Amino acid sequence: MAAEETKKRKGTALLAVMDENCSSCAGSPICEAHCPVDDCINLVYEELPQGGLKPYRVFVDNDKCIGCQMCYSEDLTKIHQHKETGEIYYEYANRFYDRDKKPVPPDAMPKKIQLQLIGTESEDRLDKKICPWDAIKMYEFEDGLEVSEFFYNKSKIKQVNGLFVIDAKEKERLEEKQAELYE
Ligand code: SF4
Ligand code: SF4
Known part of the structure; x- marks a missing residue:
């Protein structure tokens, strides 16, 4: 874990943040296919009350994102x-x-x-944005770190059989936080 925490981030001063508009592209994230960094954009599943998992959203590993914007725009x-x-x-x-x-x-x-x-x-042209739901925003790195906390916190995402999973409690916590953001 120590190595993980001290890892230096390379690239531009930007950070991609995926917000609550993310639909996970029904489990096949388009943005992930554009990202040049392995394991930077990650699909998260949610636990269903009756058991089982369903694709929920994606999150960005803030330590890995190099701010290249390739997930953001084709222009x-x-x-x-x-x-x-x-x-x-x-x-x-x-x-x-x-x-x-x-x-x-x-x-x-x-x-x-x-x-x-x-x-x-x-050029940030709307018709060239990668995400069909306009869920991806680029921020200055420090601002992006703050904003990302409203949408995901890597340390609170579990790994189950190699899949990232958020449980009902964490989902509720995030949704309450997001409600604050738009008050
Ligand atoms: S951020 Fe957009 S492109 Fe990426 S998985 Fe979510 S909906 Fe799909
Ligand atoms: S800005 Fe680049 S490195 Fe960061 S998530 Fe998007 S494609 Fe990946």
Whole structure:
């Protein structure tokens, strides 16, 4: 656990938070398929009163999220930096642009291995959002930590046979907290 707690977070200053609009995409989260970080977006099941489990929502592991926004929008410009020269390249819809946003001719492009993804820019266009329920919001990291507590707390989510599960008590606690948020 100590190693888990001291782990350094890499990436941009942003954090993705999934709110109460999340429907879990009926157990097949679309956002999870877009996330480049393993086990960062996780499906949570709820325990049913009669026994058994049902997909509930997803939660983000705040220690793992690198703030890349890939779960958030498809209208992203990726920002790459050349590992040796420090030169910046913008990538949008598989095309590369230089610092002045002029297209880079293919013969002037560095090899992909020489480039490092250092961030993204997003126009936040509604029709390009990944989540069909608009349940994903990007926050400055510290603000995101606070907001996420209204929707999930990893330490209160149980693991049952390798699945994340929230029990009825925790679900009620969160729903009461969420009611406060919108008062
Ligand atoms: S895409 Fe939206 S509704 Fe689907 S699992 Fe992700 S946050 Fe939830
Ligand atoms: S911002 Fe990036 S790392 Fe964070 S949850 Fe979304 S896709 Fe995953």
